[in-house]
Amino acid sequence: MRSHSPEPERAGDCLGSAGLIALCVLSCALASDLAAQERAPGAFLAPSTLENLSSEPNTVEVELTAAPERLSLFPGAQTEFWAYNGSVPGPTLEVSEGDRVIVHFRNELAYPTTVHWHGIHLPFTADGSPFHPVAPGESFVYEFTIHPGTAGTYWYHPHPHHDTGRQVAKGLHGAIIVRDPGDALPESLSERLLVLSDNRFDRDGQIDFAEPGSRQARIDEENGREGEVLFLNGRVMPELAIASGEIQRWRVINASGARTYRLALSGHSFVHVGSDGGLFEHPREVGEILLAAGERVELLVRGEGDPGSTAVLRSLPYDRYLPQTRPADWTDSLALATLRYSDEAPVDAVAIPERLRSVPPLDPDSATVERRMTLTKNRINGRMMQMDRIDEVAELGATEIWEIENLVGMDHSFHLHGFPFQVVERDGEPVNEPVWKDVVNVPKRSTLRFVVRFDRYPGKWMFHCHILDHEDAGMMGVLEVRDP
Numbered sequence: 499m500r501s502h503s504p505e506p507e508r509a510g511d512c513l514g515s516a517g518l519i520a521l522c523v524l525s526c527a528l529a530s531d532l533a534a535q536e537r538a539p540g541a542f543l544a545p546s547t548l549e550n551l552s553s554e555p556n557t558v559e560v561e562l563t564a565a566p567e568r569l570s571l572f573p574g575a576q577t578e579f580w581a582y583n584g585s586v587p588g589p590t591l592e593v594s595e596g597d598r599v600i601v602h603f604r605n606e607l608a609y610p611t612t613v614h615w616h617g618i619h620l621p622f623t624a625d626g627s628p629f630h631p632v633a634p635g636e637s638f639v640y641e642f643t644i645h646p647g648t649a650g651t652y653w654y655h656p657h658p659h660h661d662t663g664r665q666v667a668k669g670l671h672g673a674i675i676v677r678d679p680g681d682a683l684p685e686s687l688s689e690r691l692l693v694l695s696d697n698r699f700d701r702d703g704q705i706d707f708a709e710p711g712s713r714q715a716r717i718d719e720e721n722g723r724e725g726e727v728l729f730l731n732g733r734v735m736p737e738l739a740i741a742s743g744e745i746q747r748w749r750v751i752n753a754s755g756a757r758t759y760r761l762a763l764s765g766h767s768f769v770h771v772g773s774d775g776g777l778f779e780h781p782r783e784v785g786e787i788l789l790a791a792g793e794r795v796e797l798l799v800r801g802e803g804d805p806g807s808t809a810v811l812r813s814l815p816y817d818r819y820l821p822q823t824r825p826a827d828w829t830d831s832l833a834l835a836t837l838r839y840s841d842e843a844p845v846d847a848v849a850i851p852e853r854l855r856s857v858p859p860l861d862p863d864s865a866t867v868e869r870r871m872t873l874t875k876n877r878i879n880g881r882m883m884q885m886d887r888i889d890e891v892a893e894l895g896a897t898e899i900w901e902i903e904n905l906v907g908m909d910h911s912f913h914l915h916g917f918p919f920q921v922v923e924r925d926g927e928p929v930n931e932p933v934w935k936d937v938v939n940v941p942k943r944s945t946l947r948f949v950v951r952f953d954r955y956p957g958k959w960m961f962h963c964h965i966l967d968h969e970d971a972g973m974m975g976v977l978e979v980r981d982p
């Protein structure tokens with residue numbers, strides 16, 4: 499089955515975007531081709547939604563296939579991607595709290611892969627971790643139930659041992675939206691899903707991976723592989739439409755292997771309403787939002803611009819790097835999309851509730867175990883990942899505190915499979931509002947503490963850096979949750 503995604507069109511206004519100016523400098527061989535392309539920016543395009551094949555109530559049954567696919571996403575080129583159901587990003591899995599989910603997955607790639615349901619609380623066998631590879635030509639059925647209280651924005655991507663970064667960069671990533679029928683945000687808000695990714699292309703417009711042993715390979719190893727071309731839902735500099743006065747709800751996913759986005763919208767602030775595991779208790783007014791690899795945010799954009807005006811969504815400079823491998827252009831702001839106001843008269847704004855939901859706090863005082871993890875280059879607690887070694891053992895039902903200390907001069911992100919957590923302290927400062935996270939940025943030479951509960955699902959669970967090059971190089975460990 500193929501999802502019915504419209505054929506992506508070429509997009510990109512080379513002269514109008516800082517991001518693409520950087521691209522033109524770096525990919526000068528393609529500059530003349532780019533100039534020849536149509537200049538009209540692409541309209542915003544949401545990924546298609548996976549078709550539910552089940553007629554049973556509270557059941558979502560879908561088919562998902564990973565296969566090579568030639569797509570024209572990079573302006574002026576037909577590129578071989580690896581795609582879920584033929585599209586990059588893959589089609590969105592839309593479910594509701596309480597749903598039973600059945601995914602019939604087929605691997606039509608020439609390599610083993612898995613589908614990891616990033617952030618979802620599910621049984622070990624359905625986690626799509628490196629313990630359950632799906633061989634080329636083989637199929638696997640993932641089955642899990644969406645728990646109450648977990649409405650939010652998640653994503654799915656491959657997680658085969660040592661090959662996650664390449665497979666995600668080749669195009670294998672898609673969104674998961676878990677809905678809560680009692681969601682406090684008004685249904686009348688128009689909703690936009692923004693899947694962010696970046697990539698690097700060679701002179702032939704094919705996805706470029708550094709030659710092993712080259713200088714670029716060493717930089718990628720250190721920073722994680724970043725690309726100069728920024729995509730939003732597989733498009734370069736798409737145009738999002740808004741009416742003056744309108745409020746939009748954006749779900750943003752950082753599906754990049756390494757890049758951190760520091761999101762800002764010119765002339766606008768954001769109302770930050772949620773993170774990885776759904777809505778906060780209260781909205782927060784912010785000027786910008788930092789989104790490390792693997793993280794998600796929900797935010798509201800208020801249409802405060804005049805009819806006919808435009809604004810630019812950008813990623814501002816953010817220094818997550820070691821000084822010796824900082825990219826030359828790291829101080830540039832990179833354009834991601836244009837927000838264009840319609841010419842119509844302003845519409846009336848919708849009221850946003852002061853209280854979004856209740857997030858039950860996990861109690862650090864009930865923790866029976868405290869674990870400490872140190873992050874250094876490609877290692878957690880000084881060790882590199884080994885499939886046949888259990889690094890940590892936890893008891894089913896236990897509440898624990900994990901302290902994550904980044905000992906080095908670059909940021910790492912920390913992701914725990916299967917069990918969402920709540921950060922309670924950053925560098926000794928308490929974090930009071932409970933927020934469900936499954937991946938958290940640990941800035942250079944900083945420490946954070948989170949509380950987590952292993953309430954069900956015994957098995958072997960990965961914890962790792964979500965800079966995928968680091969993960970693939972061994973910055974990962976295994977937690978076994980045991981039924982005592």
Ligand SMILES: [Cu+2]
Pocket residue numbers: 909910911963964965968969973
């Ligand atoms: Cu890392």
